[in-house]
Amino acid sequence: MTASLADIQDLFQDRLLTGRADIAAHLTSGGPFLSVYDHAYVARLLDIMGEDFPAVHTLLGDDAFAEAAGAYVRGHPSTARSVRWLGARFRDWLGDTPPWSDLPVVADMAAFEWGLGLAFDAPDADVLGGAALAAVPPEAWPVLGFDFHPAFNTFELSHEVAPFQQAVAREENPEAAPAPFADGAQTWAAWRDGATCQVRYRALAGDEAAGLALLRDGGDFQTLCETLAGFGEADAAAPRAAGYLRGWVEAGWITGLSAPGLSWA
Amino acid sequence: MTRCQNPFQGFGLGLRPQHFPDILGPAGAEATAGVDWFEIISENFIAVGGMPRRNLMAVRNSRPMAMHGVSLSIGAPDPLDAAYLKGLKDLVDLIEPAVVSDHLCWTGAHGVNLHDLLPLPLTEETLDHVAARVIQVQDVLGRRIVLENASTYVTFTADTMSEWDFLAELTRRADCDLLLDVNNVYVSAFNHGFDPADYLAGIPADRVRQIHLAGHEHNGDHIVDTHDAPVADPVWDLYRRAVCKFGAVPTMIERDANIPPFADLVDELDQARRLAAQALDGAAA
16 A cells, blocks of 8 residues: 555654664665765754854864764754754753763853854844933833843853854964853843844843843833842942943843833823 | 845846855945846745844845745645744745745654755645645735755655656646756756656746756766755756746756855856857747
8 A cells, every 4th residue: 555645754754863764665766865865964954053053163173063963953853944943952952961061161152152143133123212211200110121122132151152252253263262250150141233233242240130030031120129139238229220221221132111001102 | 225126037146145245245236247136045034133134135125036945845744834934924025025936845744844855755645735735825925936846866656747747737736836946857867867858848838937056966876966066067958958948037056055256156147148048049040
């Protein structure tokens, strides 16, 4: 009996994902050139990983990168329409999977490159101007919520990976492997300059990172102030929150303000 | 800015990020003088902003554009991806392309995307399946789509018709058009032992909206469609025959790896232009 289209596709996909040979029985002459598909599947995905993570590649070297990226793509078949998202879980996988998890600088580099990539090509959005904050009515401030630009993203780093990555991006040889931060993990932000489209990044202060995490999770200005108060003098929290907010607006991180039940021009 | 309203005709190139500085730089007008239109990979610009979007629109405002997808997966067993189709429609609305194309293939099943153009058994069942899905896509996009013949490296024991008969019948049932990749015809003909002239003869001329040319890798007993080299001489010969049959169809060079300087591709495109002119002159004589 002739196999159905769906059956043939199941066998073909199984071949590419697991190497099993059952599809050959459905191919003319056993499919002498079936290996073209075997080779193309992994080779194409490894090329994409190399393009998305050139600094991880440099850090690991050709063989180790091929081993790591190969194991990753075999273990994580893509589910996205665009190969752009193939490496979305690479950082977490590197951090969780021996032997790469014994080299946390590698996961850090992957996190940094992925964050810069998100900032580079995330969808556009109109950002708030400075005047928007001045227009917020007093009664709205405590419950004020914030929308963030799609290009703005944050990630944890334990190593000073930026100089290494920048050298690789300039096609130069990095001088040294990234060193760990003396004071432990830091939260970094990456975003896109609205005028030039250039990607920017910087480390966040501890209270700033906590406040941003809270706001991106739906928190309001009042809880931002309360969070910042937990990091220092309570009286300084409100002006510190206002200062941070001005900086975030100037950087183009904020795209919208809202307060439940309130509206203003 | 207004989208370029030039007619979609002549000779184009695949738009690759490496060439944005050549195309949009100070010497861009001169560098692109021989390029009538550009084709983009649709997935590279769906839900994308920043510099890629800015560059895309700058090019679009100076040239007609074709959209060429690799993930529609028209032959897949899964339902069509509604989110993908919405993104595709949004991009169509944004850049107003002359052509929206993808491939006669499937790219994965059960939610997996293998990111390869996989072959389909050429059967009545497949024809019914693909035709119904083409109609669905065309309903969403509000326009005809264009399907390209992919290079294939296997055929199925279940096959009951040739690829050219399959495509001809598909255009009739689904009222879609075709993108004829001449290199792919040559590659598949070599790999499967059919005469490429039979392929050209079986394709309905009034359905061919666009032609692709690309390079390949010859491995002795089979050829791989690599898109990493100049167009091979036998493919140029086949192109000449295609022009004789299909006329002055918009034609482009498709290069996806080992990407040369922009000027080299413009030179190669000039070769296509010269060959097409010779073929059309010969056909008219």
